[in-house]
Amino acid sequence: MQRRQLLQAGSALGAIGLMSGCATIGGKGPKVVVIGAGYAGATAAKYIRMWSEGGIQVTLVEPNDSFISCPISNLVIGGSKTMADITTPYDNLVKRHGVQMVKDRVASIDATQRVVKLAGGSELPYDRLIVSPGVDFMWESLPGMNKPGAQDKVLHAWKAGTQTVALRKQLEAMPDGGVFAMSIPLAPYRCPPGPYERACQVAEYFSKAKPKSKVLILDANDDVTSKGPLFKKAWAERYKGIIEYRPKHNVVDVDAATNTAKFEFNDDVKASVLNVIPGMRAGDIAVKSGLATANKRWCEVDFLTFESKAAPNVHVLGDSIQIAPLMPKSGHMANQHGKACAAAVIALLTGKQVNAMPIYNNTCYSFVSSEDVVHVASVHRYDADKKTMLTVPGSGGVSSAANELEGRYALAWARNIWADTLA
């Protein structure tokens, strides 16, 4: 008994020795491939390198040149921030942490052979794979959006980037007296309070630059899905007569030529600028690879390791997963997934025990103007009986009122999470 204990202790110590040996050699050690360098994937890549002290090789596959943040991107649409403010290069992941970046798209995953095949033709073998492709849109539910040119005219701007700029330009070009209509899909979708924040940002811009214009929110949900009373107060007080909120308005089709949204039960809405946020599911590569086991839409995972319930040695993170109760699809939460998964992947690759009690939090700030902010916060803890993450009773909450102090905290949050993810 004692001897066995000693042997076990010895082998565990041996594994630690091997790890540090790898760090000095470089280019050796287990291989991890990460698909997607967003909040989840980039964080996982950085933390695996940092916590394994270079003992695990990490290749990060990402088609974009730099990281563009969805959080704060509504302020670009409102006009108080620029694209440069929300863009961060990937070079620190390479220079400081030794992550190998590959600028490409993934064509397919062979989970049996443990190989990722890239669109460019090369192949990346892995010991463990992390899939974090974010969301893609359910365009099939909006037939008119599949007509040529429709998606260039009626924008979603729900992935920060070229569409963020394009939507801002549409608003700038809109004559005063026009209507900006934005549709919100049924939950779950990426960033629950995001659409309501966007309504505030556009309304603030209109109040200054186009005071006769209106913002119309067409929400498929029964009510505001996040920070409801705080947003409604902002709409009633700050943006009185500018913002109109219509719940239970589920868009079923779009006529892009006439900027018209069509509904299941309600009358058509024609807008000067129509912003349709379509229903979402896990990123295409996750769906195509059979990882989206929940309604063929979201990927079920083991919350101790983020390992897929569909494929061994494959982990899924961020907005692609089937969330735990009250767990939002947010950048903050995706970053937390990245760190929890990094620790688990290192433990699994070095024969150590996985943390049996993950705890992490979510904080989400929404700008109701260019300066005043409201938050929602929650703490999530693993429940061993239910095998999922649950919020800790009595924890979490929202702001008592919109305030400027939290506006400064929100921007500090952005600087810190961008650095934690990328620097």
Place this chain on the structure above:
Amino acid sequence: MKIQHGLTMLALIASAGLAQAQDALQARSWAAACANCHGTDGRAQPGMESLAGANKDDLVKKMLDFKAGRKPATIMHQLAKGYSDEQIVAIAGYFAAQKK
């Protein structure tokens, strides 16, 4: 006898060491969840309080004051309530041990 005793001691030390290492890794993971606002390993970007190298007792006291509602806050009183006192002590210990 002596050898047996020596082996037992070694095994005990080794297993205690392993448990300690596990606890240290768990505290590191718990603390990493604070990094989104307070910076990787508690070294914050401008506009947020750095936790790296802070005094452990001060950190514990602050968190327990947030948790009990003795210290006013915008958000920390809501987050502190999500952690047990033991978890707060472990997390504070991790940040106190980090380089400023």
